[in-house]
Amino acid sequence: MPKKVVPEAERRRRKPAKAGGVVLSERLYIETALRMLQEHGRDGLTVRRLGAALGADPSSLYRYFRGTDDLLLAVGDELAGRALRGWTPTGDWRQDLRELGLRIHAAYLAHPQAAILTASRVSGRSHEIAADEAVLGVLRTAGLPDAEAARVYHAFVDQALAFAALDAAALALPHTARAADEAVWQATYARLPAATHPHIAATAPRLVARMNTSAYPTALEMLLDSAAATLARVRAEGGVVPGGGEGGGEGGGAASCSGCSG
Structure with a gap:
């Protein structure tokens, strides 16, 4: 069964975490995951490597996702969104x-x-x-x-x-x-x-x-x-x-x- 849709606003912390001066967010993780997959394939998409790429503690991921599989689902949803962007019947x-x-x-x-x-x-x-x-x-x-x-x-x-x-x-x-x-x-x-x-x-x-x-x-x-x-x-x-x-x-x-x- 499809998982319940949770709006991004409900998934964020009240005060977004910062890493190296960059405000972390669900979208930033998705965009970083897309880049890492493009450059390194699935083996490059780990909690530790994501943290290193963002200059953040690896555990910061869990403020926005249940884990890397949940992040992958969000990546797939992002691709669907890009397909629809600008489309009108x-x-x-x-x-x-x-x-x-x-x-x-x-x-x-x-x-x-x-x-x-x-x-x-x-x-x-x-x-x-x-x-x-x-x-x-x-x-x-x-x-x-x-x-x-x-x-x-x-x-x-x-x-x-x-x-x-x-x-x-x-x-x-x-x-x-x-x-x-x-x-x-x-x-x-x-x-x-x-x-x-x-x-x-x-x-x-x-x-x-x-x-x-x-x-x-x-x-x-x-x-x-x-x-x-x-x-x-x-x-x-x-x-x-x-x-x-x-x-x-x-x-x-x-x-x-x-x-x-x-």
Whole structure:
């Protein structure tokens, strides 16, 4: 079950602690954790190293977080917040959902080490909740019944985070390892003979052109196509009321996306 959301104001001490003239805060710890993950990976994110980086006693962390795992959940929530920052719905459900997916994917890839550790987690924090509300709002306002909105939401969120984790893992590899992996498509697959591997040989130039880039935009369009087909079927069956929701079904009112920008 998601943990209870605790507002940052309730997590702070009444008098914020200072370290080397710097006022400690939950946000400062999150930003420092992102930097340390980027530079050193998970092994660099320890209570002692965080304290050293901030010029603070290591135990200061526990004024804001239960431990490094709780800090990681906050880091994941920060990435969700960055994805939402500046986003506003346009009223075109497909454009809005596409934009949200690409923003989520990009926000995580900007911090590959953090993405690997947080993409599979559920924090129940404010930015994560705002992102979930935004996605569901787009789907329900488009006219999907609640059951279908939940189904598409599940696939949409898991797809975005799964590709974020996959692509982040590749970006987090040492440069030499990543370059070697990328070279395999040209050095091996492109040279397989049609006599033994006819299907690979036939598509090899296209594989070389595509396989070292993320498949997420393509997969996202496939998901949007599926959602559009579902929406068309629902409309054809007369299951939509103006503004979204279900006629006579559960949750007949539509959710609004206004204010979902986090």
